[in-house]
Each structure stands twice: as C-alpha cells, then as structure tokens.
Amino acid sequence: MRPFTYERATSVEGAAKAAASVQGARFIAGGTNLLDLMKLQIETPTHLIDVNHLGLDRIEITPEGGLRIGALVRNTDLAADKAVRRDYAVLSRALVSGASGQLRNKATTGGNLLQRTRCPYFYDTRMPCNKRQPGSGCGAIGGISRGLAILGVSDACIAQHPSDMAVAMRLLDAQVDTVDGAGARRSIPIADFHLLPGDTPHKETALKPGEIITSVTLPKPVSGTHVYRKVRDRASYAFALVSVAAIFAKDGTARFAFGGIGAKPWRVAAADAAGKQGAKAVAEAALAGARTTEHNDFKKALVQQTLVSLYRQQEARA
Amino acid sequence: MPSDHVTRRGILRGAALAAAAGPALSPAHAAEPAKASKGTPMTPVELTVNGREVHLQLDPRTSLLDALREHLHLTGTKKGCDHGQCGACTVIVEGRRINSCLTLAVMHDGESVTTIEGLGTPDRLHPMQKAFIVHDGYQCGYCTPGQICSAVAVLDEIKAGVPSHVTPDLDEVALSDAELRERMSGNICRCAAYPNIIAAMKDVAGEAKA
Numbered sequence: 001m002r003p004f005t006y007e008r009a010t011s012v013e014g015a016a017k018a019a020a021s022v023q024g025a026r027f028i029a030g031g032t033n034l035l036d037l038m039k040l041q042i043e044t045p046t047h048l049i050d051v052n053h054l055g056l057d058r059i060e061i062t063p064e065g066g067l068r069i070g071a072l073v074r075n076t077d078l079a080a081d082k083a084v085r086r087d088y089a090v091l092s093r094a095l096v097s098g099a100s101g102q103l104r105n106k107a108t109t110g111g112n113l114l115q116r117t118r119c120p121y122f123y124d125t126r127m128p129c130n131k132r133q134p135g136s137g138c139g140a141i142g143g144i145s146r147g148l149a150i151l152g153v154s155d156a157c158i159a160q161h162p163s164d165m166a167v168a169m170r171l172l173d174a175q176v177d178t179v180d181g182a183g184a185r186r187s188i189p190i191a192d193f194h195l196l197p198g199d200t201p202h203k204e205t206a207l208k209p210g211e212i213i214t215s216v217t218l219p220k221p222v223s224g225t226h227v228y229r230k231v232r233d234r235a236s237y238a239f240a241l242v243s244v245a246a247i248f249a250k251d252g253t254a255r256f257a258f259g260g261i262g263a264k265p266w267r268v269a270a271a272d273a274a275g276k277q278g279a280k281a282v283a284e285a286a287l288a289g290a291r292t293t294e295h296n297d298f299k300k301a302l303v304q305q306t307l308v309s310l311y312r313q314q315e316a317r318a
Numbered sequence: 319m320p321s322d323h324v325t326r327r328g329i330l331r332g333a334a335l336a337a338a339a340g341p342a343l344s345p346a347h348a349a350e351p352a353k354a355s356k357g358t359p360m361t362p363v364e365l366t367v368n369g370r371e372v373h374l375q376l377d378p379r380t381s382l383l384d385a386l387r388e389h390l391h392l393t394g395t396k397k398g399c400d401h402g403q404c405g406a407c408t409v410i411v412e413g414r415r416i417n418s419c420l421t422l423a424v425m426h427d428g429e430s431v432t433t434i435e436g437l438g439t440p441d442r443l444h445p446m447q448k449a450f451i452v453h454d455g456y457q458c459g460y461c462t463p464g465q466i467c468s469a470v471a472v473l474d475e476i477k478a479g480v481p482s483h484v485t486p487d488l489d490e491v492a493l494s495d496a497e498l499r500e501r502m503s504g505n506i507c508r509c510a511a512y513p514n515i516i517a518a519m520k521d522v523a524g525e526a527k528a
Contacts (some may be wrong), residue, residue: 005360006378085488100504236503
C-alpha cells in the first residue's frame with residue numbers, strides 16, 4: 001500500500017472542502033472496496049478523509065412520504081430497517097444477496113454506489129485497462145469475458161457494474177443527494193449517476209472532485225410484489241452473472257432493473273412497458289442493443305430464463 | 319491433547335525455521351512490519367481490545383488485523399487472503415463482526431474489539447469454542463478463530479431479527495440450517511468442516527443437542 005495521510009472529518013462541508021483542496025484525496029467510509037484496491041495499488045490516494053463520524057447514519061421518512069437514507073447507513077442496517085423491509089422489500093432483498101455478513105456490516109449506502117468493477121483485467125495490474133490506466137487498452141475485449149457486461153459497453157471497456165443494491169435503487173428511482181467543496185447541494189437521479197464507459201471508462205459517476213454523497217432518497221413506495229433474483233456461480237457470496245429486480249403490480253404491470261449485464265445498473269422504459277406481455281417480451285426489450293462475446297453470450301438466455309422463473313413464481317402467487 | 323511437549327505452534331515454528339533455511343520466500347503475504355516510510359507521520363490509536371485499553375502509534379496504513387497480530391501479538395486472529403474473501407480475520411468490533419483485514423486500525427480509534435482471545439480462555443472456554451471442540455468443527459484450525467467470532471455474531475444477528483438472503487419472510491427471522499449456512503458464507507474452510515460448524519452453532523443456539 002502506498003503511504004497516505006489520514007484525517008477524521010468532523011463536518012460534511014469540511015470533508016468536501018478538504019477533498020476538493022487536497023490533490024489525490026479520497027473519502028473512506030466502510031473501506032471494504034477502497035482498501036482492497038489500495039493493497040493492490042489500483043487505488044493510490046495520497047490522503048484519506050474518514051467520513052464515518054459525520055452523523056449521516058439515519059433513515060428518515062421524507063415529507064413526500066419517501067425515505068431518506070443517510071450515506072453512512074450500513075448495508076446490514078438498511079436491509080434490516082423496518083420501513084425498508086415493509087415498503088421497499090426489493091432493496092432489502094438486493095442488499096442481503098450481496099457480499100458477506102462481515103462486509104455488509106461495514107459497507108455503506110454511499111460507498112456501495114461507488115464500488116468499482118470486478119472485471120479481472122481491472123484487478124490485474126499487469127494487464128491493460130482503460131478504466132485503471134486511461135489509454136492503455138482493454139484486456140477484457142478478446143480476453144476472458146464470461147462475467148462481463150453486454151449492455152452499455154464500448155470499444156474501450158466492457159466492465160460490468162458489480163452492485164446489487166444499486167440495481168434496486170435504480171428500480172426505485174432513487175436520487176443521490178450530494179454536497180460539493182463550495183457547499184452547493186444537489187440531487188442526482190440515479191439514472192444519471194452512473195456513467196456509461198464510452199471512451200472515458202475511468203469516469204464512472206457524475207460526482208465532481210470533492211463532491212460527497214450525503215444521502216440517497218427514495219420516492220414514495222411502489223406497491224406490488226417486490227422481488228430480487230440473483231443468479232450466480234455459487235449459492236452465496238458471489239457477484240451476479242445476471243440479477244433481476246422487479247415489482248409486479250396487482251394490475252399486471254411491472255417494472256424491472258437488471259444487474260450483472262450492464263456497464264451500469266440497467267433499466268429501460270421499453271422493458272417496463274412490455275411487463276404485461278410476459279418474460280420473453282421483457283427480455284427482448286431489456287436486451288436491445290446487447291453486445292456479447294463468445295464467453296458471455298449466455299447471459300441473454302439467462303436473462304430471459306430468470307424472467308420466466310419470476311413470472312411463473314408470480315403466477316403461482318396469484 | 320498430546321502428552322509430550324509437541325504442540326501445533328511448536329511444529330509451525332519448526333516449519334518456519336526450515337523454510338527460512340531454504341530459498342527466499344516471496345514476501346507478498348508476509349505482514350508488513352509497521353515502520354512508517356519517510357514522511358508518513360505515525361498516528362496515535364486507542365483501542366479497547368478484549369476489555370483492555372491499549373495505546374498504539376501506527377502508520378495509518380496498518381490494518382486492524384496487523385495491529386492485532388503484529389503490534390498487540392494477538393495472533394489468534396488469522397491472516398488468510400488479506401482481501402476480505404476468506405473470513406479468517408473476522409473479529410467483533412462494537413458488537414459487530416467485520417473483516418479486520420479490510421479496515422484501518424486508525425479508523426477504529428476509541429472503539430472496542432473482541433478477538434478469539436477475548437471470547438474465552440483455555441480454562442474458561444466460550445460456549446461456541448466448547449461446541450466447536452465437541453462437534454469437531456475444524457481440522458487444521460486456521461480458519462477457526464474467524465469461524466467462531468463469526469458464529470457468535472451470527473446468533474446475535476438472528477436474535478436481533480436481521481434478515482438474510484434465505485429468510486423466506488423478511489419480517490420473520492428464525493434459526494434454521496439454511497440461515498446458518500448462508501450467514502456463514504463469508505468464512506471459508508479449506509478442510510470443509512462446514513457440517514460440524516453448523517452442528518456446533520445449533521448446539522449453542524439450543525436448537526439441537528448432539
């Protein structure tokens with residue numbers, strides 16, 4: 001690990017200011033992804049700003065009837081929160097399908113949104129990677145790409161977004177609330193929060209330097225059956241090959257978001273619109289524009305079959 | 319226990335000496351001693367470890383795991399992968415199990431840590447330690463301290479109603495084999511002592527007596 005200096009921030013504004021003014025500074029919250037990458041020297045911050053003591057760990061009902069989730073609420077606590085279990089069950093389900101109990105005890109809501117891809121070429125510093133080292137090329141294209149993305153990819157990068165939580169947040173139309181170094185606040189719709197790789201895959205989010213996530217706000221609950229189905233190589237503690245977050249409403253309409261297949265949490269309006277037509281139509285709409293390799297082409301069929309399974313389960317419930 | 323003075327620790331020490339006589343080993347997995355490189359100021363860190371207050375001066379890079387093992391010489395907590403994948407380093411911080419390899423000691427200034435040494439002693443074993451012995455919940459033992467710390471915390475999580483991936487109804491968390499297996503998935507055992515670990519945990523939870 002490269003040397004760095006460390007400070008414990010005492011205010012949100014102070015943290016944002018420090019991050020904006022110190023070259024190479026990074027926030028650290030749970031640290032489970034950042035420290036892993038620092039040990040591999042994939043992340044090499046010169047200064048760490050510990051944001052764990054900023055009081056951003058509350059979950060509150062908003063005046064609009066939604067839920068404001070502090071950026072430092074741990075994944076365990078968010079999944080176990082009574083209001084989340086009752087009104088946003090898809091979020092609870094997504095959270096508990098990710099990582100391990102130990103990691104969920106540390107991982108935060110803000111940090112989970114910012115976690116980086118598990119593309120093996122991003123992790124292997126001997127290989128080229130445009131995300132890790134802009135302009136160095138992509139080892140994954142033409143390499144071993146079984147786990148990688150098939151939607152939103154570019155000629156520069158086919159890395160998949162790893163988060164389960166973010167897929168549920170995307171389904172629920174969450175807003176990411178931030179403060180920047182000048183003290184300005186804004187809310188970013190989650191659809192705009194994660195960026196597609198294009199020819200700048202190292203730019204992953206809409207956050208500006210020094211901008212810090214303070215909370216994630218969910219709109220009013222969406223009624224219906226909330227499900228999160230994750231398909232992976234082992235039964236627990238593995239990243240998704242394909243995951244589907246869905247809410248099936250009583251009137252037969254539905255909404256969907258997908259993990260494991262996109263360069264970012266994936267959702268398309270056409271797939272939601274096809275909800276009444278069934279699994280095949282939803283899969284077709286969701287997979288429009290898919291660009292696969294010989295290793296990950298199976299994900300298309302897996303998306304459809306996962307949807308078929310969810311529809312059957314839904315019919316059995318009705 | 320062996321009646322002569324051959325112990326696992328003694329054998330390991332011997333093996334380490336033998337290895338040292340051979341070609342140089344890759345240092346990749348050796349714990350980095352806590353000498354700060356030039357320009358990195360040492361940071362004071364206060365922890366309560368197993369009920370005892372300790373004051374350390376640490377390079378900010380020091381993981382909680384290295385602080386425990388290399389500075390406090392509490393070597394019960396093990397370093398397996400050092401990347402949060404195996405769970406051998408699991409300790410309980412402020413009542414919650416975490417991977418001590420993926421957190422900096424300095425981030426826990428003022429907090430309390432329980433390691434395997436704090437759960438019980440050879441004379442006064444924690445019920446979970448006793449149950450692991452009774453049910454043969456280990457073979458080589460390397461992952462065992464992490465397994466036991468995790469297992470103790472898992473029973474508390476179930477009691478507190480924290481749901482898991484296999485909880486059928488998010489509002490009704492109940493103990494079952496499936497729940498224990500799912501919740502222990504962050505602790506890998508190369509010897510595959512899993513069924514006996516589950517038996518030990520059920521024993522402690524009062525579910526089934528062997």
